[in-house]
Amino acid sequence: MITHTLRRWAVALTVCAGLGLIASSANAQQSRKEMLAAEAAAENVKTVSKLVQTFGLPCEVTEATVPAAAEATVDGKRVAIESFEVACKDQRGYLLYMAKKAPFGDPMGCLEAAAIAKTSPGSPVCKLRGNRVAHYWLGDTAKSKIPACQIAGARFIRANATKNSETYEIGCKNTAGGIFTVPTWKASDQTVGFLNCLKTADTALKCELTTPELLPQTVGALVRKNAPDCTLNNARFIGATKDAEYYEVGCEGKPGFVLVTDLDTQFKGKVGCDKAANIGGCKFTDAAALAAAGKAKQDEAKAKYKDAYAQALSAAGIACTIEDFRRIGRDTTNRDLAEFKCPEAKTGLIALIPDAGKEGKLETFDCFGAAVQKTDCAYMSRDQLKAYLQTLSANHKSIKADCVIGEARYAFENNGQVVLEIACTNKRGYIAVLNKARTALNPAVPCHVAATNPGVPEKCTIAGNGSNTAG
Numbered sequence: 001m002i003t004h005t006l007r008r009w010a011v012a013l014t015v016c017a018g019l020g021l022i023a024s025s026a027n028a029q030q031s032r033k034e035m036l037a038a039e040a041a042a043e044n045v046k047t048v049s050k051l052v053q054t055f056g057l058p059c060e061v062t063e064a065t066v067p068a069a070a071e072a073t074v075d076g077k078r079v080a081i082e083s084f085e086v087a088c089k090d091q092r093g094y095l096l097y098m099a100k101k102a103p104f105g106d107p108m109g110c111l112e113a114a115a116i117a118k119t120s121p122g123s124p125v126c127k128l129r130g131n132r133v134a135h136y137w138l139g140d141t142a143k144s145k146i147p148a149c150q151i152a153g154a155r156f157i158r159a160n161a162t163k164n165s166e167t168y169e170i171g172c173k174n175t176a177g178g179i180f181t182v183p184t185w186k187a188s189d190q191t192v193g194f195l196n197c198l199k200t201a202d203t204a205l206k207c208e209l210t211t212p213e214l215l216p217q218t219v220g221a222l223v224r225k226n227a228p229d230c231t232l233n234n235a236r237f238i239g240a241t242k243d244a245e246y247y248e249v250g251c252e253g254k255p256g257f258v259l260v261t262d263l264d265t266q267f268k269g270k271v272g273c274d275k276a277a278n279i280g281g282c283k284f285t286d287a288a289a290l291a292a293a294g295k296a297k298q299d300e301a302k303a304k305y306k307d308a309y310a311q312a313l314s315a316a317g318i319a320c321t322i323e324d325f326r327r328i329g330r331d332t333t334n335r336d337l338a339e340f341k342c343p344e345a346k347t348g349l350i351a352l353i354p355d356a357g358k359e360g361k362l363e364t365f366d367c368f369g370a371a372v373q374k375t376d377c378a379y380m381s382r383d384q385l386k387a388y389l390q391t392l393s394a395n396h397k398s399i400k401a402d403c404v405i406g407e408a409r410y411a412f413e414n415n416g417q418v419v420l421e422i423a424c425t426n427k428r429g430y431i432a433v434l435n436k437a438r439t440a441l442n443p444a445v446p447c448h449v450a451a452t453n454p455g456v457p458e459k460c461t462i463a464g465n466g467s468n469t470a471g
Helices: 001-054 110-119 136-145 215-226 287-315 367-374 380-393 447-452
Strands: 061-064 066-072 075-087 093-099 151-160 165-170 179-182 193-198 232-240 247-250 254-261 267-272 324-330 335-341 349-354 362-364 407-413 417-424 430-435 441-446
Touching: 001 061, 001 075, 001 093, 001 380, 061 165, 066 093, 075 136, 093 110, 110 151, 136 165, 136 179, 151 367, 165 441, 215 232, 215 247, 215 267, 254 417, 287 324, 287 349, 349 367, 367 407, 380 407, 380 441, 430 447, 441 447
Parallel strands: none
Antiparallel strands: 061 075, 066 075, 075 093, 151 165, 165 179, 179 193, 232 247, 247 254, 254 267, 324 335, 335 349, 349 362, 407 417, 417 430, 430 441
16 A cells, blocks of 8 residues: 555656656757847847948947848839848937948938828838837937926927938926927037927927926926916917017916016016017906006005105195106105106106105205206106296396207206206307296306306306307
């Protein structure tokens, strides 16, 4: 009984050993096949590498298919050719063709082959392992123009044999992509051209790999840095001048603006939609409603200032029924500088007004005083000042009746009096003093007299003025 059982074990062990020898032999054969295949592939790479050199391609071949017989049609005639695919160390791949041991046509990149296959099903495409992700070689190109781009894909658009360049669209995983013009290895100038997807949105080069959601991110970095209170939700390219580009930016829950950049898309400034009509206007923001809201806010603020200013002027004994006014700014002593339009101020009124309850002196001057300081009034023009002087010159004992004032130069102010030069259209000219009350020009001295009289504090300097001394 025991002997019989032992015999069965011996038989079982013999069978198992036999199976093990068979499996070991099969594995050895498989390994040998793989080794021979690897050797053949390596030898083929060496052979194809020599063929690639005839094309002038800067390609260190890492994989290659065995050249296969094919046919091409040239001028209506069939030509025998060989075709093969190569993968290069820089991750770029090509389909190459030879006829009679010489290059036939130009190398075709894997992305170009894929684009042709879309419109011509059945045409050759790249299949090698190293060419399965045919866009990887464009990664550095993408980052050269879009530093934040994590390349997600690319598509071939066109080739320019004259300029030795190829145009691709590159898509990014995390931001907007763009259109790149990439020089081939034949080009002497290796500068990469670039158009962002906002610029090409309404052209034949419209981006297909950038989603509508990512498209506004074309200007995302600029908006985050220069308008951090704007949550970007839309953007469009408006246009460009010789030194600037304009993009409209839409913001979530608040008014947008127009972003101004240089030609390299570097920030130059921004313009509110209420002021952007002359540079293309806004579509994402209701500019009319924004302008109306802004005006209402300004009117509210202006009414507040008007009451405070009226009280300050009245307290200082200055008669002014305010019809309009404008805040010009603040001086170094923190007083408001404002101009007023009021019927009582015949020559205009500008005042420096301290804040209510704060120390400081209220000071005033008129538009003649402003002209001395090379400042123009908004409510009384330079022509109106000349007309006022013309009225004072009428029947003047020293100013000839034929003097029509063409120009006036306001030299300086002394104790409220303004020393000025008057130029008549007939070349008569005078140095005159406008009194503090602004009621008289006294004295008034002809230019030729002022030139030799040391007692006259100013000389005529307007070109040709005073050359008429007749009468």
